[in-house]
Amino acid sequence: MNPDKSRFALPARDRILATAHELFYRDGIRATGIDRVIAEAGVTKVTFYRHFPSKNALILAYLEYRHRLWMDWLDEALKRHPCRAQDAAEQLIGVFREWFESEHYRGCAFLNAVVELGGGFPEVAEIACRHKHEVTEVIARLLPECPEREERALAIAVVLDGAILRAQMEKAASPALAALQTSLRALVPAS
Amino acid sequence: MNPDKSRFALPARDRILATAHELFYRDGIRATGIDRVIAEAGVTKVTFYRHFPSKNALILAYLEYRHRLWMDWLDEALKRHPCRAQDAAEQLIGVFREWFESEHYRGCAFLNAVVELGGGFPEVAEIACRHKHEVTEVIARLLPECPEREERALAIAVVLDGAILRAQMEKAASPALAALQTSLRALVPAS
DNA sequence: CTGGATGTGGACAGACCTGTCTACATTCAC
DNA sequence: GTGAATGTAGACAGGTCTGTCCACATCCAG
Numbered sequence A, B: 001m002n003p004d005k006s007r008f009a010l011p012a013r014d015r016i017l018a019t020a021h022e023l024f025y026r027d028g029i030r031a032t033g034i035d036r037v038i039a040e041a042g043v044t045k046v047t048f049y050r051h052f053p054s055k056n057a058l059i060l061a062y063l064e065y066r067h068r069l070w071m072d073w074l075d076e077a078l079k080r081h082p083c084r085a086q087d088a089a090e091q092l093i094g095v096f097r098e099w100f101e102s103e104h105y106r107g108c109a110f111l112n113a114v115v116e117l118g119g120g121f122p123e124v125a126e127i128a129c130r131h132k133h134e135v136t137e138v139i140a141r142l143l144p145e146c147p148e149r150e151e152r153a154l155a156i157a158v159v160l161d162g163a164i165l166r167a168q169m170e171k172a173a174s175p176a177l178a179a180l181q182t183s184l185r186a187l188v189p190a191s
Numbered sequence C: 001c002t003g004g005a006t007g008t009g010g011a012c013a014g015a016c017c018t019g020t021c022t023a024c025a026t027t028c029a030c
Numbered sequence D: 001g002t003g004a005a006t007g008t009a010g011a012c013a014g015g016t017c018t019g020t021c022c023a024c025a026t027c028c029a030g
Helices: A012-027 A034-041 A045-051 A055-080 A088-100 A109-120 A122-142 A149-170 A174-187 B012-027 B034-041 B045-051 B055-080 B088-100 B109-120 B122-142 B149-170 B174-187
Strands: none
Touching: A012 A034, A012 A045, A012 A055, A012 A109, A034 A045, A034 A055, A055 A088, A055 A109, A055 A122, A088 A122, A088 A149, A088 A174, A109 A122, A109 A149, A109 B109, A109 B149, A122 A149, A122 B149, A149 A174, A149 B109, A149 B122, A149 B149, A149 B174, A174 B149, A174 B174, B012 B034, B012 B045, B012 B055, B012 B109, B034 B045, B034 B055, B055 B088, B055 B109, B055 B122, B088 B122, B088 B149, B088 B174, B109 B122, B109 B149, B122 B149, B149 B174
8 A cells, every 4th residue: 555665756746745645644644744744755845835835735635645545455455355255244354454464554544634633624524524435335335235235334334444443542453353353244244 | 521610619630630631632632732721721830740740641641531531421321321121232322322412522532542642652542442441341231141242342342433433523423323223233132 | 048847955934832940929737 | 837738920941833935956848
């Protein structure tokens, strides 16, 4: 998920965005001052402000960038964990295990942004809601067609959020994955 | 849950703590400078630092205070929503509806603190984990005795975390409660 | 060549932040 | 009365933060 390693070959705007993505996700949005983004992106302040009129504009761009990146990662991860015997629960567990155990895991960037900034920056919650809506649609497509497909997909998405937060809080994947397994087995309809 | 209204009758330390509780929960820990806590608690800086050697010490005290307050609230809320026909799922939904619809709802103070501060302040995650552990024990006691009681309680606690964050993100209780209902009905063993 | 787009190296302003410190006042137990 | 505990009113230091701005340099299409 981190395509940022070769960012020095990129134009300035992309370098800023890739750097912001890395720092905001790793350390937190509020904990990252723009001077640090600027220094690590290797640009100057004028360049920074030419591309992003304010820190808030950068934050919104970061979240849109993260959304694309994460949804692409999800697509690829679902392919790496193929659905055997139509078992969407096991597929999701495989996918989320991969994420929770990844080196730079620090929870969901959208939920984190809502917690850090939600109150005074309504666009953040809007982007987060759109992200979660799209994830829920991906989940629904994994489920067999049935009258309560949407309802189940939403419940699963909420369960996933809980597990994401647990893995973040505990800095360990196993308890969250165990809870996730219990819930998904109860929630994913047999096909 | 907010016993802070008559805080001006309290000794200085309690006033600081009650004020910090209100501001940290409402606006965020990082978004609240100590000068604001001091001004709203009606103390001076010397008094503040006499009672709390640093902002971090205040944060830890805030979380311990919040834990006691929230666990007391949970006990009382469970009594207000009695368990009819041994239906723990409906009881929990009633309790959490009450919380999600409350005036000052802004999610779980512990999860929020972990997101805001977790990386550079490990004690925060420890307190959050202890809090979640105790909540899980309360949940387990609501369930009928069975071999997978602990496992179910953990899964339910994780589902609750997801719903808590959803209600916060969406600033609406209904979708989170609907998802919670779907999950709890699947997870709470029949008794 | 020319001008627009893009980028550089910072300095600067004003606001906010955490924590240190002085001098003084009040209360209460001994 | 005395001293410890507790509280007051700030001023101050140094750091961090976001955003504004100057002067200059490079690249590229027309």
